[in-house]
Amino acid sequence: MTNSQATEQTQKALVIGGGIVGIQCAIHLKKAGFNVQILERGQPGQEASFGNAGCLAVSEVVPMAMPGIIKHVPGWLLDPLGPLAIRWSHLPALVPWLWRFMRAGNWDQVERTSTAAAALMELTTDSWKDISKEAGLHNEIHWTGNITVYETEAAYKGDEAYWNLYRKRGVPFEPLTPEQLHEREPDLAPIFKHAVYCPSYARVSDPARIATRLADHFLSLGGEIISGQALDFTFNQNVPIAVRCADGREIFFDKVVVAAGAWSKTLARKLGSKVLLESERGYNTTLPNPGVRLNHPIMSAEGHFALSHLDIGLRIGGAAEFAGLDAPANFKRSKALLKLGQRYLPDLQEEGAKEWMGHRPSTPDSLAVIGASPIHKNAFFAFGHGHLGLTQAAGTGQVIADLASGQAPSVNIDAFSIARFN
Ligand SMILES: Cc1cc2nc3c(=O)[nH]c(=O)nc-3n(C[C@H](O)[C@H](O)[C@H](O)COP(=O)(O)OP(=O)(O)OC[C@H]3O[C@@H](n4cnc5c(N)ncnc54)[C@H](O)[C@@H]3O)c2cc1C
Incomplete structure (x- = not known):
């Protein structure tokens, strides 16, 4: 029926x-x-x-709580504008979530999570394509694929388990040489040693x-x-x-x-x-006239941020901040992410930049x-x-x-x- x-x-x-x-x-x-x-x-x-990165990240079948992630946490937390921040006043409320997050970082759980995620991603891909036809959104959704970029050999090697999970779940991906990356994304600085292209990904024109x-x-x-x-x-x-x-x-x-x-x-x-549900706050900046062009959403492996070229401008952001639902936004985080983006795109124009913060509704097992x-x-x-x-x-x-x-x-x-x- x-x-x-x-x-x-x-x-x-x-x-x-x-x-x-x-x-x-x-x-x-x-x-x-x-x-x-x-x-x-x-x-x-x-x-x-309203202001997310606008990616239909249907290839994303890997949870945040990967085995070994915990060893990176102290370093991330030491940098107040790094990829992860916790407002210390929020820590007592966050403890049960964090505890469950740490427990989720084992291979059995990761296999279960990524299998479940992959099945939902297949359904959601078909469902987005159907709704796009039905609601006349074909000009709003662009199935371009995305590219993850690596500045260091160590980061690329460190992601082996991540890409293995893609392989296991049947998610297509293709490593790119620096030359192939340059052909696809000529405006990116020539600072990347490796890149990986995922063809199934899409981006929307503007999530709002x-x-x-x-x-x-x-x-x-x-x-x-x-x-x-x-x-x-x-x-x-x-x-x-x-x-x-x-x-x-x-x-x-x-x-x-x-x-x-x-x-x-x-x-x-x-x-x-x-x-166990937390607001995992994310920040970004949208540049309406960036002066550069990206043909795919770009994910920074080392910086844990994303650059996506929407119809309303280039959006640079990401990161995770646990501070609850009511604490004021700290837009220094948007500025720090923009700086990282400028390293990737040296000709970036900042005029008219708009900063934003949003509450991701996050569970510890992703x-x-x-x-x-x-x-x-x-x-x-x-x-x-x-x-x-x-x-x-x-x-x-x-x-x-x-x-x-x-x-x-x-x-x-x-x-x-x-x-x-x-
Ligand atoms: C920086 C950033 C980048 C992101 N990038 C991506 C991306 O590229 N791709 C992706 O898939 N996801 C991305 N996300 C995640 C994505 O934005 C969220 O997961 C998604 O928007 C959640 O949608 P939602 O409808 O559950 O929540 P929301 O969009 O927050 O909507 C919840 C709604 O409920 C209403 N509400 C709340 N309480 C009540 C109440 N008591 N009574 C009535 N109404 C109520 C609120 O007003 C709100 O409108 C990103 C998030 C951030 C912060």
Whole structure:
């Protein structure tokens, strides 16, 4: 049975959160025959989904917690503007997440994680291609592939296990010589000893525009976006039946999806489920007239940052900062990343630079939380996509619509269950 033949035609589904993940869930639920509302406290697509690097990183099947990563952490933390920072006032709250992160860094877990991620990536690739046709987004998504660059032999050798996982999961990639890299990316400084090209990767024209276009597509399908902040749920005989909003309104539903990005932990808790979810803050700078051109998204192996040429300019950023949801942004981090980018692109023009910070919703094992609540049959979770929320949003939406329609998803989603945090 296809989604559009789902039997629950008149049921009302409420999606909490209008980021890219919530919007994709809402579209898929609408196509499955539900009456769908998105409840969004601000404007759709204005949080993490607004200013990310815009990569459909469908080849990315390697978790952050790789064996051996821990030995790099002290060095990273010593550099206040390095690839990883922890605000010390946040450390006590972060300890359980960090502990689980360290435990995830073993080969058995990495194999399980990357197998689960690879299956979701296959689904999400197809799903993005379908939605792109359906919503007329062909000019917004460019399947260019990406390139990872290495300045040192040591870093290249150090990533052997990373590329082995790609090989094992059947993800295509191709090493490039410095000359081949120069042919593909003439504006990059000639400082790289190795590079690896992954053909399956794509970039979008502008992640904010993609979110807006998809929100419009959802509205055109007859969906509704309502304004309000979800605080809690109303239960009838232990079954959630409505969301209670900050302004006192109750919004009733038959099925509910928590897709509130980095803000989802409290809502999951209200539904009786614990989760280890942190805001992994990332920073970037967008240069509207960079004076240089990149033909592929470029990943820096040593610097742990990305350069992506969007239609709105060249975006340089990345890094991870654990400081919670409320601490003010530290834009020195954007500036530090821009400096690194200038080493790669010596002719870069800074005029009109715009800095940004966003909250990646991150779990310690790099797997999102996707699935039905183990407690309430009519509640579903779709959050925690970390570095890959734009990428995995389409596949997540598909899985959530299948589950809400009472169908088995086309990929095994056991590894994404919220029950792993019990
Ligand atoms: C620097 C950076 C670069 C990145 N690059 C990439 C990339 O290249 N590719 C990729 O795939 N991913 C990337 N990501 C990750 C990606 O941006 C996120 O994983 C993704 O945007 C998460 O989407 P979301 O819908 O879950 O969350 P969000 O976009 O944060 O949306 C959550 C929404 O829920 C709303 N909300 C929260 N609480 C409530 C409530 N109580 N009631 C109502 N509404 C609520 C918020 O207002 C928000 O609109 C990057 C992230 C960063 C920070």
